[in-house]
Amino acid sequence: MMNWYEIKNIETVDSPALIVYKERVQQNIQSVLRMRKAALLRPHVKTNKMAEVCKMMMDAGIAKFKCATIAEAEMLGMIKAPDVLLAYQPTAVKAKRLAALVEQYPSTKFSCLIDDTDNAEIIDGIFSANKICTDVYIDVNVGQNRTGIKPSGAFDLFQACKDLKGIHITGLHVYDGHIRDTDVNERQQKTDAAFQQAVELAEKIASSFNIKLKIVAGGSPTFPVHAQREDVECSPGTFVFWDYGYKTQFPDEPFDYAALVISRVVSVVDEHTICIDLGHKSVSAENAMEKRVHFLNAENVQPLGQSEEHLVLKVEDAALYKVGDVLYGVPYHICPTVALYERAVIVENNEAVDEWKVVARDRKITV
Structure with missing residues (x-):
């Protein structure tokens, strides 16, 4: 069985991307x-x-x-x-x-x-x-x-x-x-x-x-x-x-993750280090390094460094990863993360089916 967040036609979605379920x-x-x-x-x-x-x-x-x-x-x-x-x-x-x-x-x-x-x-x-x-x-x-x-x-x-x-x-x-x-x-x-x-x-x-x-x-x-x-x-x-911040801080509230960011491995650096395409421009970076994103399908990774387009991660065994592998991440703070994206990929029944414009990320629409 697929995990709830996995996208069947993920090969049609470039990364990094904001995904709305x-x-x-x-x-x-x-x-x-x-x-x-x-x-x-x-x-x-x-x-x-x-x-x-x-x-x-x-x-x-x-x-x-x-x-x-x-x-x-x-x-x-x-x-x-x-x-x-x-x-x-x-x-x-x-x-x-x-x-x-x-x-x-x-x-x-x-x-x-x-x-x-x-x-x-x-x-x-x-x-x-x-x-x-x-x-x-x-x-x-x-x-x-x-x-x-x-x-x-x-x-x-x-x-x-x-x-x-x-x-x-x-x-x-x-x-x-x-x-x-x-x-x-x-x-x-x-x-x-x-x-x-x-x-x-x-x-x-x-x-x-x-x-x-x-x-x-x-x-x-x-x-x-x-x-x-x-x-x-x-x-x-x-x-x-x-988001991950509220989910962990307020476990009494009944809400579930409905928006993630996806990223891909872009380089395997050494036996314990990989790099993915989730930089400052792709996930809210106001928190400390370890409180920016939580990966649902790679929970034990540790962030080592982040720049505009890259996030370097420490992993137990880099041999388990290859270039192109997809990581599904829950932002710690979803609100400013959404504002980093021009549009969101919409998923229904585990398939990417549409895109919605994040229209109000702009400072001005017409007025």
Whole structure:
């Protein structure tokens, strides 16, 4: 029997290549829907960056999405996704592009984040000048310390911006990516403590202004915790492909690998060393050498060195390998790995049957 990842017509696929297993993507979508109903899901598309994958989620009933770039937002507009949150506070140049998206893709409701009064007023001015209004979410910093305003300052931000005409504050955005405990109980306790800050903020705004704000919370690591809450939109993203880093760090989550990279042996160096065509340009290289890729059909290899086009591996017996042999690898971090490829090879029933363009890897599509 073939392993699930093996491709019957692998000789038709050049390497290195990004491989997407369509049936397993579908299984991951069904798994996420078993954990949270579609109306309370807002998947982040930064992982997949492919219109076809997003259409699969839409076909499953998911109508709300989150993204990180204008190109990702435009990709969603192109497929008429109903509701798109740009999970980023746009500066003036990006806000002008977002306004252009609003006008170019009227079937999609676009929104964005704010965490700064002066910048919110700039966004307001841009949208007001175009005689349009966009929803915004206050980005609340609950410990990630990357973006967002601390909860203690968020009330004043709401008060300062609530009457602006070009933007309308509709919710709070709470990203807790700093919480990555493998222990389920520890992860839940930390997630609950961080989220409570947003709850208290929302309650204060509700009692002061009689306005109930939506809350968009979490990513893949904390998704199982937020999925138990009422009326909270959850934003997992990696779930659709999964990767080796999350699989080992969060074994409690039910998702399976659905995207791999393939590479080939290009040189047998000596009795314990081989070289494959999986360089920095082909798999995310932000982690240490030993945490970039895990090979499903060569688990005992050890990386010795990597350059732009090559990955040198130590093996127990190089005589077991020959030039042209295929290695199937699970990236430790799939999101930036996807962005390295212009297109993905699509596999169904263990055969390469199609290619999908990774359209949102570009910084610009048309806008």
